[in-house]
Amino acid sequence: MESHQDEQSELEAQLEHAQAKIRASKAEDQKLRQVQWERERDLQLETFVQQRATLDTLRDQTEALEVQELRLQAEVEVLRERQQETSETEAHRIRRLVHERTTLLEDELAKGKLDLDYIAHIISSARRQELKQETQRETDQNTKSSVKNLVQEIQDRRRRDFEVAEANFQARMRSFQLEKETLAKKAKELQVTKQRALQILSQNQQLVIKGFFDAPPATQPRDDKSRTTPTLDFEEILQSLNQSGAQVEQIQTIDSERNSGRREFADALQEARETLEQGDERIEAIEKSLLDRKNEAQKLGITVDGLGANSTRYDGGWGIESYAPRQYEMVYFIRGIVFVCMDAAITEVATQPGKELLELEYGSTLLHKQSRSKSCTRKIAFQLNLQKSSLAVWSF
Incomplete structure (x- = not known):
């Protein structure tokens, strides 16, 4: 009878130990599941925040592009108006020159002659400058x-x-x-x-x-003053x-x-x-x-032209x-x-x-x-x- 009770108590203890293990494993599983859920939630939040930031950036870029497009359109309109005004002014000037100035060809020929004279003067000045530089170069070499x-x-x-x-x-x-x-x-x-x-x-x-x-010490008296x-x-x-x-x-x-x-x-x-x-x-x-x-x-x-050797x-x-x-x-x-x-x-x-x-x-x-x-x-x-x-x- 006592052995039967002992076996029953041992079985009850084993049962309680097994139940405790089951509860611990359930608590651990629940904790792991909660940690995994929190990680997934944090990941989803980060993804949402990144997507939201990307959308904000794209929205800002779109607005900037729209503003730039409007500015470019305005500039194109201004350029078109200026080009039209310039073409009208040029046509009016050509019409005035053709009808009012009949000596335009003679004036242009005179200007061309003056330009040729100026070019010839520049060429002669350049040649004189080259000769002067050659002389100066020889002096510098010496x-x-x-x-x-x-x-x-x-x-x-x-x-x-x-x-x-x-x-x-x-x-x-x-x-x-x-x-x-x-x-x-x-x-x-x-x-x-x-x-x-x-x-x-x-x-x-x-x-x-x-x-x-x-x-x-005994052989030498105290009053011996002649000792050496x-x-x-x-x-x-x-x-x-x-x-x-x-x-x-x-x-x-x-x-x-x-x-x-x-x-x-x-x-x-x-x-x-x-x-x-x-x-x-x-x-x-x-x-x-x-x-x-x-x-x-x-x-x-x-x-300075005209400098001497000692100057x-x-x-x-x-x-x-x-x-x-x-x-x-x-x-x-x-x-x-x-x-x-x-x-x-x-x-x-x-x-x-x-x-x-x-x-x-x-x-x-x-x-x-x-x-x-x-x-x-x-x-x-x-x-x-x-x-x-x-x-x-x-x-x-």
Whole structure:
């Protein structure tokens, strides 16, 4: 009986579990169906909105086309009326000319003759202008050759100066390298000497302390003033350490100055090389600008007939074409001097901030080194004084 009840309770539990699963599946199906319905509704709404926007756009376009059609029709009507008025006016004018002016053919022939005379005058003027341009072209060719020769001479002179400066720079670099090696050797010797002095100082201190502790205190009375104790000259040691530190700082200062000078020389050498490489391009640009100015002057007609060889013509600007051909060489010479002065001034102004920054950095580095050396010296002096005081206490 009890087993039957247990089986019945298990079956009821299984039935309830199955019913719960069925309810859960139904709820899930209903939820999925609702989500799908909402998606379809949103899609239909989006489609409706898009169709509505498309219809509005088409309606606006249709209205715009209708307005444009009306405007075009009005313009066509206006053009038709104007064409009709023009045709009527032209017909009336022809009728008036035929009936009122009987000498129309003679007048037209006279006008044609005047036109032919004017054309002949233009042709003769054009020929004279061509002859004048050919003469001017020959003069320009001669001037261009002289300018090229002058520019080539200037470039050769600058190249020779650059080669001499480069040789001097290389010689100075070699001397700087030798001085650097010599200073490095001296610094190494000073460092070895300093290390040796510190080693001797430490050995002497160790020997003094070891002798003090190894000596029997009973055999030496307190009132023995004739006993000998090892002494150290701390002032001499500190003075030697300070001198060695000052020499090392001086060597480092000279080395940094050499490096800064080498960097400035390398920059100047690079700028000079770039100037030499860009020389041909600058000459071509100058010649092109001269040709453009001459063409513009010819187009504007800025020429005066009857100018002599020594006369100077001015076209409204301080261009090279404002001078006579014989004055080109002097003008180029003066311009070269001005350009050299401007380049030197620009270079000096550009290097001033770097020089000031280098001096400031060097000053701060030197102050830092001096403060560090002073602190190290004070530490060593303090340690030596402590050791001296401890030795004095132990001796008493």
